[in-house]
Amino acid sequence: MWEYSEKVKELFFDPKNAKAVADANAVGDVGSISCGDALRLTLKVNPETEVIEDAGFQTFGCGSAIASSSALTELIKGKTLDQALKVTNQDIADYLDGLPPEKMHCSVMGQEALQAAVANYRGEEWRDDHEEGALVCKCFAVDAVLIEQTIRANNLETVEQVSHYTKAGGSCAACHEGIEEILGKVLAEKGQSVSVADSAEPGATGNRALIQRVQTILKVFDDVRPQLKADGGDIELVEVREEKVFVRLEGACSGCQMAGATLGWVQQRLTETLGEFIRLIPVNGDNQPLGGRA
Amino acid sequence: MQQQTTVNAPDGIYLDNNATTRVAPAVVQAMLPYFTELFGNPSSMHSFASGVGKAVQQAREQVQALLGAAYDTEIIFTSCGTEADSTAILSALRANPDRNEIITTAVEHPAILALCEQLEKEGYKVHRLPVDGQGRLDLDAYASLLSPRIAVVSVMWANNETGTLFPVEEMARMAHEAGVLFHTDAVQAAGKVAIDLKRSAIDMLSLSGHKLHGPKGIGVLYLRRGTRFRPLLRGGHQERGRRAGTENTAAIAGLGKAAELALKNLQADGARMAALRDRLEAGVLAAVPHAFVTGDPANRLPNTANIAFEYVEGEAILMLLNRAGIAASSGSACTSGSLEPSHVMRAMSIPDTAAHGSTRFSLSRETTAEEIERVIAAVPPIIARLRELSPYWSEGAPVADPQQAFAPVYA
Numbered sequence: 001m002w003e004y005s006e007k008v009k010e011l012f013f014d015p016k017n018a019k020a021v022a023d024a025n026a027v028g029d030v031g032s033i034s035c036g037d038a039l040r041l042t043l044k045v046n047p048e049t050e051v052i053e054d055a056g057f058q059t060f061g062c063g064s065a066i067a068s069s070s071a072l073t074e075l076i077k078g079k080t081l082d083q084a085l086k087v088t089n090q091d092i093a094d095y096l097d098g099l100p101p102e103k104m105h106c107s108v109m110g111q112e113a114l115q116a117a118v119a120n121y122r123g124e125e126w127r128d129d130h131e132e133g134a135l136v137c138k139c140f141a142v143d144a145v146l147i148e149q150t151i152r153a154n155n156l157e158t159v160e161q162v163s164h165y166t167k168a169g170g171s172c173a174a175c176h177e178g179i180e181e182i183l184g185k186v187l188a189e190k191g192q193s194v195s196v197a198d199s200a201e202p203g204a205t206g207n208r209a210l211i212q213r214v215q216t217i218l219k220v221f222d223d224v225r226p227q228l229k230a231d232g233g234d235i236e237l238v239e240v241r242e243e244k245v246f247v248r249l250e251g252a253c254s255g256c257q258m259a260g261a262t263l264g265w266v267q268q269r270l271t272e273t274l275g276e277f278i279r280l281i282p283v284n285g286d287n288q289p290l291g292g293r294a
Numbered sequence: 295m296q297q298q299t300t301v302n303a304p305d306g307i308y309l310d311n312n313a314t315t316r317v318a319p320a321v322v323q324a325m326l327p328y329f330t331e332l333f334g335n336p337s338s339m340h341s342f343a344s345g346v347g348k349a350v351q352q353a354r355e356q357v358q359a360l361l362g363a364a365y366d367t368e369i370i371f372t373s374c375g376t377e378a379d380s381t382a383i384l385s386a387l388r389a390n391p392d393r394n395e396i397i398t399t400a401v402e403h404p405a406i407l408a409l410c411e412q413l414e415k416e417g418y419k420v421h422r423l424p425v426d427g428q429g430r431l432d433l434d435a436y437a438s439l440l441s442p443r444i445a446v447v448s449v450m451w452a453n454n455e456t457g458t459l460f461p462v463e464e465m466a467r468m469a470h471e472a473g474v475l476f477h478t479d480a481v482q483a484a485g486k487v488a489i490d491l492k493r494s495a496i497d498m499l500s501l502s503g504h505k506l507h508g509p510k511g512i513g514v515l516y517l518r519r520g521t522r523f524r525p526l527l528r529g530g531h532q533e534r535g536r537r538a539g540t541e542n543t544a545a546i547a548g549l550g551k552a553a554e555l556a557l558k559n560l561q562a563d564g565a566r567m568a569a570l571r572d573r574l575e576a577g578v579l580a581a582v583p584h585a586f587v588t589g590d591p592a593n594r595l596p597n598t599a600n601i602a603f604e605y606v607e608g609e610a611i612l613m614l615l616n617r618a619g620i621a622a623s624s625g626s627a628c629t630s631g632s633l634e635p636s637h638v639m640r641a642m643s644i645p646d647t648a649a650h651g652s653t654r655f656s657l658s659r660e661t662t663a664e665e666i667e668r669v670i671a672a673v674p675p676i677i678a679r680l681r682e683l684s685p686y687w688s689e690g691a692p693v694a695d696p697q698q699a700f701a702p703v704y705a
Contacts, residue, residue: 012613018683032647033686036607036626036635040685058685062609066683
């Protein structure tokens with residue numbers, strides 16, 4: 001059973017603005033009955049000020065779809081169209097004190113209905129580019145379509161890479177079988193198969209994983225370098241040993257009071273990008289760890 | 295001081311008995327000694343174990359009686375219905391390595407369908423028999439698929455969503471004539487319809503304890519004597535080496551008692567539930583327009599009513615029913631976490647306008663006439679209210695041509 005927040009239940013059992021605005025001058029329709037979710041948003045927009053004076057929703061859908069629709073109308077009433085367009089699906093989810101990952105698409109539907117209604121008011125054509133697949137990673141709410149698109153766009157070959165690019169599978173790992181399946185499908189088109197080599201094992205695939213890892217680390221260094229250079233410093237990779245990344249800080253960074261803070265910041269970036277815990281260790285000119293601990 | 299955990303049972307009307315049932319008080323009583331005094335391992339050679347083995351044996355005979363099996367040794371205790379299903383199908387494949395095809399149906403439980411999908415990826419060929427609008431199979435199509443390439447046929451006895459019964463006894467005979475093994479998932483049927491395996495050609499059958507007022511975590515695989523078999527779990531000699539792992543003695547004793555109670559009351563409970571179920575359907579359909587019963591009304595379990603409400607979504611129905619103190623379930627996409635509505639509704643070609651609103655009320659022998667009347671009174675305003683919210687509904691009726699009237703950019 002879904003554990004809905006009190007706010008979701010409140011707006012489902014007692015929805016606000018559940019109506020078709022009688023003298024609406026903007027209508028946004030999204031979803032369809034075959035998807036199991038459909039939302040019509042009707043707005044009364046002041047032609048002078050572009051302020052949304054009234055908003056109503058009609059929704060065919062589950063509890064969280066109805067609550068998300070109601071939340072949307074509450075969020076946008078009184079805003080100008082431009083202000084309203086800044087409302088994201090995350091704002092809708094936040095208004096509801098969160099939604100289960102499987103239900104985040106309900107908040108996306110709300111955002112899209114708004115875009116469609118604004119386009120309708122302005123006489124533009126609104127096109128949906130949002131395609132949704134079966135939910136694969138429940139920890140981070142990543143669906144199959146996004147995973148497949150990311151694999152194709154970046155020529156990914158391992159589950160680990162998919163986790164780095166999409167976060168899918170980066171937490172509980174229960175969906176690794178599902179990710180491997182999508183990888184397998186894409187790789188099969190190229191006549192390849194999924195590499196399941198453990199990076200701890202020596203061998204060609206193990207080396208490849210290491211090379212990819214080092215490349216990722218260097219990419220992060222490239223990203224942070226401008227900021228270090230602005231302070232007259234630089235960073236250089238010395239060695240990678242499991243979770244330990246040994247670096248040499250140069251120029252103003254070396255021995256700088258702020259070195260600790262800088263290291264912490266870069267370490268955080270590395271940990272996020274690689275999706276694993278990284279310990280950044282500064283070494284001196286003789287490649288000996290500073291501070292005597294490694 | 296002994297810690298006492300008190301849990302308040304939710305009040306309300308429980309009509310979700312195809313999901314699980316309340317454990318009967320007599321079943322709980324039958325189980326309790328095996329947690330305390332009689333905790334011994336039935337395999338041990340001391341007095342702590344004596345009596346425990348006898349309890350397992352007694353339960354085996356009680357299940358044998360419920361199923362009408364010829365021999366008690368045909369009953370193998372497993373951890374659940376799903377394990378029984380997996381054991382049956384994987385055993386058939388391993389025991390017949392020269393056969394690499396399976397026949398099943400499009401409306402099986404995921405315990406069968408997800409396994410078959412996996413087997414397909416491993417190179418097996420799976421034939422899924424389609425169903426018609428009322429969930430019925432075409433036996434001529436089935437006959438034409440039977441061949442020496444088929445390792446096993448697996449067809450459910452009763453559908454969990456609609457209650458529709460499949461003619462498994464006849465299908466098993468047909469399989470036998472073609473020299474093909476036949477398995478049936480009888481998780482929903484066992485304890486609700488009369489089963490007499492010794493007079494059937496069924497080789498393997500799965501059941502689950504918690505669907506018949508027994509405990510969760512216990513199932514049975516019936517394996518006809520002489521059927522070629524390969525265990526799923528190897529290890530100790532439990533269940534004559536056919537299912538290794540220390541026996542869940544308390545749950546086995548409970549299942550035995552539950553089987554005994556189900557058999558004793560089978561006819562009377564069935565007739566009573568069917569009458570209540572018919573009253574529920576008639577009462578709801580009389581008050582709610584644009585709703586219909588799914589499945590095959592002429593041939594189904596006595597306890598299951600599946601009503602499709604058009605232009606409303608099932609999860610929303612369940613939430614409002616729950617607030618009214620009524621527990622039911624739905625084939626809606628939203629209740630499962632997938633984006634697809636129930637595969638059973640799709641297989642029956644139920645239109646999307648109704649499939650998302652399909653709602654299952656499953657009764658038990660505990661259901662009362664008074665409860666059914668309360669449900670009949672509660673449902674119509676809930677459906678009306680959700681339809682008022684829907685863009686597909688206007689002034690008490692569906693909008694003319696809903697797909698046209700509501701025209702999103704994408705559909």
